[in-house]
Amino acid sequence: MRYSQLFTKTSKTVPSDAESVNARLLTQAGFVDQVMAGVYSWLPLGLRTLRKVETIVREEMNRLGGQELLLTALQPKENWMKTERWDSVDVLFKIPSQTGKEYALGPTAEDIVTPLVQSFVRSYKDLPLAVYQIQTKFRDELRAKSGVLRGREFLMKDMYSFHTSREDFEAFYEKAKIAYLATFARCGLNAKVTESSGGAFSKKISHEFQVETPAGEDALVLCRGCSFAQNTEIATTKEGDACPTCGAVLVASKGIEVGNIFDLSDRFTKAFGFSVAGPDGEKQEIFMGCYGIGLTRLVGAIVEASHDERGIVWPKTVAPFQVHLISLSSKDSALTADILAKADALDRTLAAVGIETLHDDRADVRAGEKFADADLIGAPLRLVISEKSLAAGGVEWKERSGTDAKSVGMDAVVDEVKTFLA
């Protein structure tokens, strides 16, 4: 894509009301636009990254056996009354209709998915089953904060699984943990499975997936020697204690919760009277689990975990563009035309092999500004074609996470890029 066609602009000045790193950088680089407190529009660059994260999550959920669907965000009050959550979930947006009727704007979907699955599943033979969706969620947070980390409207992947035995549920729950860790790893994050409270969902312990960063909202006690971690809200250990798993000294830290999985047991199936016939013809209890990943929050967490003083440093897998190609004009107009032609050709060649390139073709912008924009936007690889780079033998190559640039021959660059991104 040509930069000159991109309608968003980067901003040199820092937005005064964006204190958190993710809000500041995503806003400055033109990835998101804040519409209200806790409500953001996703702009072309931001949406590209969000879609990549979404694709990774979708692939991992499909691999786990989930079937994707799309439930309603506008939900009937009766369902929330039936689960006794209409009055107890304090973040529930309640929408009055002109008819006098009331609706909920879904903060989650147990109240919709449970009766849905119930309507199709009649026998133990139809289970186990896992369904998921990627959908906008709404929560009436008293205090939205930290940019896209805690919004009132956000994109979430929510999966629900149904089982005829506790053993089967637990086996799936463990597989889900592995799928979650794989998902976050593919997004460039080292997430830790953390024991946490079940909140309003469940009296049991739930498992959070925490990304350790100073911007985190959650206080953790964790072990750097192994994978042990606990949220301090339920921790049985404290900083300085010996790790119950490996014996190393536990440390206090902060994390951003990017995922959370729950054992719901019969909390919702019971409310809707959902049971199936077992092999003996008798009614059988159903075990349910739910599994969430906040996608917009995940993008924010990646920014918090991966940036420097100049901008975002996107992992290769989720960068809006993998290559940021800069062409610099020369005093010599014929040479400038040649530079542009070579850059266009490289852009097309890269596109032909599936590599997404943002080509900063702006004619009236000086080099320094283009470099600053490249650093801010944060593509993993910056390529420059200029009078200088051609004199040095071809294309200047600089990785966002590194400091040194090198020269790569025009003929070799596509293969090198492929290798770099593989």
Next chain:
RNA sequence: CGGGGCGUAGCACAGUGGUAGUGCGCUCGGUUCGGGACCGAGAGGCCGCAGGUUCAAUCCCUGUCGCCCCGACCA
């Protein structure tokens, strides 16, 4: 929801009881051209909104709305 801070040009900010400023950005002209250049000219404002005090309010008072931060809360 409790506490604190801030609302002035697109953005960042200054300022004054007497009709509004700087920097960046934007437009035009020129000089520049590898880390956010420079010169000149120009456009751009319900000083968040409402009420009050005053001859006069962007400024003082009250209320309200909005945003940010701390806390509480967090499926």
